Amino acid sequence: MNLITALARFLIFPGLLFAIPAAWFFLWVERKSVALMQGRIGPPFMQPLFDFIKLLGKSTPPRSGIGGLLMKLWPLIAVAAAASAVGLLPVLPSSGGFEGDLILLLALLELPSMCIIAAGFSSRSIFGEIGSAREAALSVSYNVVFLLAIVSIAASQHTFRLEALAQLPASPMHWLGLIAILVCLPAKLHINPFSLPNAEQEIYSGPMTEYAGPELAMWELAHGLEWVAATGLVATLAAPHLTVWWVAAVVFIAISFAVVLLLSVVAAATARLAIDTSVRFYWQCTLIFAVLAISSAIFMRYRS
Amino acid sequence: MNGGSCNGCDIELIASLTPRYDAEQLGVRLEGSPRHADILCVTGPITHNAVNAIKTVYGQVCGPKAVVAIGSCPATTNVFIDSRTLDGPLNLHLPVDVFVPGCPPRPDAIIQGVAKAAEILAERAAKNVPVDPVLMPLVGPPCNGACACSAATNKKTTEVQS
Numbered sequence: 116m117n118l119i120t121a122l123a124r125f126l127i128f129p130g131l132l133f134a135i136p137a138a139w140f141f142l143w144v145e146r147k148s149v150a151l152m153q154g155r156i157g158p159p160f161m162q163p164l165f166d167f168i169k170l171l172g173k174s175t176p177p178r179s180g181i182g183g184l185l186m187k188l189w190p191l192i193a194v195a196a197a198a199s200a201v202g203l204l205p206v207l208p209s210s211g212g213f214e215g216d217l218i219l220l221l222a223l224l225e226l227p228s229m230c231i232i233a234a235g236f237s238s239r240s241i242f243g244e245i246g247s248a249r250e251a252a253l254s255v256s257y258n259v260v261f262l263l264a265i266v267s268i269a270a271s272q273h274t275f276r277l278e279a280l281a282q283l284p285a286s287p288m289h290w291l292g293l294i295a296i297l298v299c300l301p302a303k304l305h306i307n308p309f310s311l312p313n314a315e316q317e318i319y320s321g322p323m324t325e326y327a328g329p330e331l332a333m334w335e336l337a338h339g340l341e342w343v344a345a346t347g348l349v350a351t352l353a354a355p356h357l358t359v360w361w362v363a364a365v366v367f368i369a370i371s372f373a374v375v376l377l378l379s380v381v382a383a384a385t386a387r388l389a390i391d392t393s394v395r396f397y398w399q400c401t402l403i404f405a406v407l408a409i410s411s412a413i414f415m416r417y418r419s
Numbered sequence: 420m421n422g423g424s425c426n427g428c429d430i431e432l433i434a435s436l437t438p439r440y441d442a443e444q445l446g447v448r449l450e451g452s453p454r455h456a457d458i459l460c461v462t463g464p465i466t467h468n469a470v471n472a473i474k475t476v477y478g479q480v481c482g483p484k485a486v487v488a489i490g491s492c493p494a495t496t497n498v499f500i501d502s503r504t505l506d507g508p509l510n511l512h513l514p515v516d517v518f519v520p521g522c523p524p525r526p527d528a529i530i531q532g533v534a535k536a537a538e539i540l541a542e543r544a545a546k547n548v549p550v551d552p553v554l555m556p557l558v559g560p561p562c563n564g565a566c567a568c569s570a571a572t573n574k575k576t577t578e579v580q581s
Contacts, residue, residue, distance in 0.1 A: 319451035327481040
């Protein structure tokens with residue numbers, strides 16, 4: 116991948132120019148579909164954009180010292196990581212990529228969650244600390260399944276290169292891994308039934324409790340970009356291999372949208388689970404499938 | 420924010436978020452943390468115990484911000500007038516922007532009050548009025564004190580801080 120393609124992917128498609136409006140659109144789709152499921156009308160179409168602009172115009176509480184600097188830094192790191200993760204997705208055919216970019220993508224997808232944990236602890240608010248502890252416990256649980264699922268897909272296809280993974284024909288292992296990733300996404304995106312880290316009206320907003328104004332706007336943007344990156348990962352793994360670039364882009368957007376709708380419907384239909392139930396769900400119920408997937412992937416690899 | 424309310428107005432406030440009234444169609448969302456809020460809704464006749472809590476929460480809301488007094492209690496202390504446990508009405512302590520009268524007010528009246536407060540908030544943001552003098556060094560200089568609104572708001576906020 117040369118510099119110009121890399122910059123084009125980061126800045127134009129599927130990077131910032133596409134991802135930021137898509138982030139606002141997905142946040143709106145989530146709120147609107149939850150509202151429709153509850154028999155409400157829901158927010159206006161431009162609401163996430165209005166919220167973002169409004170938050171940029173608000174003041175922030177005075178912060179001093181290293182703690183204050185870190186609190187200002189965490190949302191920016193989260194936005195940068197989520198935006199780069201979107202930029203790495205191989206949406207267009209023959210868009211480049213390099214050996215091992217899947218590992219970089221996974222690290223970048225994990226970074227916002229790390230930032231949330233660190234932000235909660237550096238805010239020194241009791242609600243932030245509880246939220247961060249929950250996020251850490253949840254992250255340890257779902258990441259085992261998430262990583263095992265992705266490694267099983269990669270191992271069954273003999274590559275850690277995203278573009279090669281997206282181009283190879285789908286195997287049964289592929290679909291099993293995709294289902295495991297889908298099960299992990301509600302926890303990764305902090306939506307119901309795994310919305311404990313930012314459980315509103317229970318621990319206020321968890322790690323975000325002390326954030327206000329432009330910093331909160333950055334967190335909202337990071338959350339939206341996480342939506343784009345996470346659903347985009349599913350879309351690139353699920354999409355059939357297409358050579359026409361605009362068909363590939365349309366299929367990518369359509370599958371991402373379908374995943375957002377699916378997750379929103381799940382979020383609207385479920386209630387928040389307690390932390391012990393959530394952790395047990397991942398360690399007892401889904402881990403077994405992830406282990407099955409990776410062991411059969413390794414078995415198939417030795418047989419072939 | 421409950422300032423010693425009988426819970427009647429609080430229930431109506433929750434009712435305004437339900438499918439029947441749906442405040443979210445205007446983009447209104449209930450936020451748990453005062454740091455995320457723009458509009459502070461206060462119910463109840465403001466008891467002695469509630470005064471400091473209300474002032475603290477008002478101070479935690481970042482500017483520009485607006486206050487809506489829900490019900491007759493924060494406006495006039497209602498039937499609890501002259502009670503020795505009260506320190507109301509609300510406008511002795513905070514600069515109230517919108518009063519929604521009623522005992523309790525209907526949810527649609529509450530939504531109308533919040534929408535009115537949002538308009539006031541938009542005007543205030545457009546004029547860049549500093550609401551919190553503590554934060555002024557951070558958000559930059561105010562509109563040089565030329566407009567009357569900024570002076571009025573500053574005066575009111577100084578009352579709150581003292």
